[in-house]
Every structure is written in structure tokens, then in C-alpha cells.
Amino acid sequence: xxxxxxxxxxxxxxxxxxxxxxxxxxxxxxxxxxxxxxxxxxxxxxxxxxxxxxxxxxxxxxxxxxxxxxxxxxxxxxxxxxxxxxxxxxxxxxxxxxxxxxxxxxxxxxxxxxxxxxxxxxxxxxxxxxxxxxxxxxxxxxxxxxxxxxxxxxxxxxxxxxxxxxxxxxxxxxxxxxxxxxxxxxx
Numbered sequence: 001x002x003x004x005x006x007x008x009x010x011x012x013x014x015x016x017x018x019x020x021x022x023x024x025x026x027x028x029x030x031x032x033x034x035x036x037x038x039x040x041x042x043x044x045x046x047x048x049x050x051x052x053x054x055x056x057x058x059x060x061x062x063x064x065x066x067x068x069x070x071x072x073x074x075x076x077x078x079x080x081x082x083x084x085x086x087x088x089x090x091x092x093x094x095x096x097x098x099x100x101x102x103x104x105x106x107x108x109x110x111x112x113x114x115x116x117x118x119x120x121x122x123x124x125x126x127x128x129x130x131x132x133x134x135x136x137x138x139x140x141x142x143x144x145x146x147x148x149x150x151x152x153x154x155x156x157x158x159x160x161x162x163x164x165x166x167x168x169x170x171x172x173x174x175x176x177x178x179x180x181x182x183x184x185x186x187x
Contacts, residue, residue, distance in 0.1 A: 012029045015077070017049075017063060027076070027079050029041070034109070035097065035117060037097045045074045047069070052066065075150075079150050086152070086179070097109045101133060103132050106121070116182040128172050128174070133182065140161065144182045149179055150176065157170065
């Protein structure tokens with residue numbers, strides 16, 4: 001057997017680099033990497049990576065006009081911290097990737113029979129459709145909630161049961177990206 005090796009995203013696109021890659025893309029990459037099996041993820045921001053200060057962009061040619069003091073306050077850094085705080089409440093190190101647990105546009109991982117995390121990237125502006133969860137153990141109860149990866153708010157969905165194994169999650173609270181968390185309910 002080939003030993004497994006941890007994969008770490010060591011350099012994603014920096015938030016604000018060349019005035020692009022802002023917070024939504026940072027959340028998308030974080031959740032996509034983590035729920036696709038990465039053992040970790042790094043974050044970077046314009047201004048910080050090239051140690052820019054007022055009057056000296058720190059690099060030539062000038063890609064970014066943000067200083068390191070501005071870059072360190074970009075919203076993506078806070079939002080990835082919010083995601084990390086949620087993951088730390090669970091044994092995320094035991095997660096297995098399961099793209100078969102959700103629609104192909106979503107990313108899913110968790111602990112079979114115990115816990116599922118499903119990241120649903122934002123869709124079209126008026127598409128509030130919840131993700132279709134596949135392959136839940138038929139008849140078992142799961143406590144469910146939507147997690148807002150931008151603010152950390154939780155929207156409780158109560159206990160759900162999928163008699164046939166599939167569960168159509170209700171509409172998301174707003175048309176943005178969301179994390180659906182399903183944890184087996186205590187009997």
C-alpha cells in the first residue's frame with residue numbers, strides 16, 4: 001500500500017492581488033481545498049506579501065497599491081478564520097472527501113454515518129436552491145444547519161430524516177455561498 005501524504009495549499013491567490021480575488025474567492029478556495037482533502041490552507045493578501053508601505057509598494061512592477069496595513073484587514077482573512085473556528089468544533093482531521101454526497105457543483109466531506117459538511121458555492125443571483133444531499137443512511141436523523149461562511153451566523157434547520165437516502169435541503173437564507181452541516185442526531 002502506498003502511504004498517504006498530507007496535502008497543504010501553500011500558496012493560493014492573494015486577496016486583492018492586482019485588485020482581484022476578494023473575499024468570495026478566498027472562501028471558495030478555502031472550503032474547496034479543505035473539503036477536497038487538504039490538510040491545511042494558507043491565506044495571503046496584497047500589500048502583505050510584498051511588505052508595501054505608504055509611498056513604497058515594495059515591488060517593481062507595482063501589482064498592488066495596498067499597503068500591508070490595509071491588506072491585513074481585508075475581509076477574507078476574517079472570513080477564513082470564521083471557517084477555521086467552525087471546523088475546530090469538529091474532528092475535521094478525520095474527514096474523508098465524498099463528492100458523491102452532493103450535487104457536482106458542491107464540495108462534501110465528513111465522517112460517514114456521523115457528520116457531513118457540504119459547501120455550496122454561490123449560484124446565480126436569484127437562485128436560492130438548497131443543495132441535494134445524497135446517500136444519507138435511510139431513516140436516520142441528522143441535526144442540520146446552514147453556516148454563513150462570511151459572517152459565521154447559523155441558521156438552524158432542525159432534525160432531518162431522509163427516508164429514501166436523499167435530502168433536498170431547503171432554500172439557502174440568501175443567494176451566496178453556504179456550508180450545510182449535518183450531524184447525526186442522538187437517539
